[in-house]
Amino acid sequence: MKFFRAVIGAALLVACIDQTASAATGNVLFNGTITATCTITINSNGTMTVSTNLQSLSSHNAGGSAGSAQVDTTGGVTLSVDPVTTTTVPASDVTATTWTPTFATSGAQTIAETGTATALTVPGTSTVAVNLAGTKGGSNRFSAGNYQATVTLRCE
Amino acid sequence: MKKVGILAAVLAIALSPLAATGQSMTPMRGEVRSFTDAFAVRVFPGNPYDQRIRVEVHVYDQDFQPVAARITPSAFLLAGQASRPVLVVVPFDGATERKVRICTESIPFPSEQTQIRAQICGKFFGHRRS
Numbered sequence: 001m002k003f004f005r006a007v008i009g010a011a012l013l014v015a016c017i018d019q020t021a022s023a024a025t026g027n028v029l030f031n032g033t034i035t036a037t038c039t040i041t042i043n044s045n046g047t048m049t050v051s052t053n054l055q056s057l058s059s060h061n062a063g064g065s066a067g068s069a070q071v072d073t074t075g076g077v078t079l080s081v082d083p084v085t086t087t088t089v090p091a092s093d094v095t096a097t098t099w100t101p102t103f104a105t106s107g108a109q110t111i112a113e114t115g116t117a118t119a120l121t122v123p124g125t126s127t128v129a130v131n132l133a134g135t136k137g138g139s140n141r142f143s144a145g146n147y148q149a150t151v152t153l154r155c156e
Numbered sequence: 157m158k159k160v161g162i163l164a165a166v167l168a169i170a171l172s173p174l175a176a177t178g179q180s181m182t183p184m185r186g187e188v189r190s191f192t193d194a195f196a197v198r199v200f201p202g203n204p205y206d207q208r209i210r211v212e213v214h215v216y217d218q219d220f221q222p223v224a225a226r227i228t229p230s231a232f233l234l235a236g237q238a239s240r241p242v243l244v245v246v247p248f249d250g251a252t253e254r255k256v257r258i259c260t261e262s263i264p265f266p267s268e269q270t271q272i273r274a275q276i277c278g279k280f281f282g283h284r285r286s
Contacts, residue, residue: 039180040274041204042262067272077184082275130272149271156184156257156277 036076038120038155043068046132046151054141057097058133067130069153071105073120079103080117081130082152090145097134097142101151104129120155128153179203179211179234181260184278194247195282201260202239209234209262213242216257216277223256246282254282 046059046067059066071079084099104113108124113131120126132151136142180202188195201211211234215225226245234240246256259277 035182036184037180037182038184038276039202039204040276042272042274045271069272069274072180132271150273151271152261152273152275154259154275154277156259156279 034074037072037074038077039072040153040155041070041072042153043070043127046130048132048134048147048149050142055136056133057142057147058135059131060133067132067151069128069130071120071126071128071155073123073126073155075121075123077120077155078117079105079111079120079128080154080156081115082154084132084149084151086150088146088148090143090147092143092145093147095136095140097136099149100133100135102131102133103153104131179209179260179262179274179276180239181258181276181278182239184276186278186280187283188280189283189285190248191285193284194245195254195284197244197246197258197280199242199244199258199260199278200239201234201242201276203234203236206236208236212261213244214259214261215244215246216259218255218257220257225256246280248282248284252284256280256282 044067047063047065048057048059049061049063050057051061058064081101081103084101087097087099089097100115102113102115103111105111105126105128107126109120109122109126111118130151130153132149134142134147134149182200182202186197188197190196199213201213203209203211210231212231213227215223215227217223223246225247228243232240244258246254248254257277257279259275262274
């Protein structure tokens with residue numbers, strides 16, 4: 001009986017030796033969609049100084065400085081500045097001022113100074129320099145006191 | 157010449173850098189189909205700073221004219237590094253489709269002055285289905 005059992009066991013083992021294990025493979029797909037994103041971080045505001053002829057109040061003048069902002073984007077967005085509408089001038093200044101905001105970028109994408117909307121196509125971080133110039137024509141002059149103007153930097 | 161120098165100094169001091177704000181917003185693009193006379197978009201303004209900022213959300217048309225949309229909430233304080241959902245419901249006003257800009261704007265605190273206002277605008281397209 002013992003011998004019979006051993007024979008049966010051996011026979012089963014031999015029968016199983018040649019069986020291949022069945023396996024299957026499958027692909028798991030991953031999809032991701034990145035839509036345009038934009039983050040603006042204001043680093044510093046600008047400083048405007050007056051020109052020697054008192055007809056220009058600008059961040060481009062000697063002693064002035066551009067405002068600075070950081071833009072992080074995936075690309076596919078547009079950067080622009082709005083016309084200046086919010087200003088504070090001294091009471092003694094009663095003449096008209098023409099305000100011209102401009103911007104330029106460096107870093108991931110370089111944009112020469114411009115006042116028109118410009119596409120940011122390169123993903124990454126760009127540093128934006130925002131300038132503002134106020135000018136008076138004819139015999140008009142800037143007067144002593146506090147001036148303030150707000151520039152809207154838009155990413156869309 | 158001396159007066160010019162004094163004037164320049166006064167202006168430079170008056171316009172010296174002060175506290176500033178900025179932000180982000182997602183999503184910035186979207187297309188919505190609606191079976192009602194309005195379509196809804198949920199946006200998430202974000203605050204990239206470590207300190208809280210005041211944020212306002214506005215809706216404009218393609219010419220940057222204000223749109224009478226329902227914005228909930230339209231103005232709020234946002235903690236540093238945080239974002240929160242804002243629901244915007246835009247009426248079709250009888251049209252079958254409407255393109256709008258939803259903009260997140262930084263609002264300076266009353267005691268502070270800001271010379272650069274950051275504005276993030278998303279473009280959204282609503283289609284009305286009958």
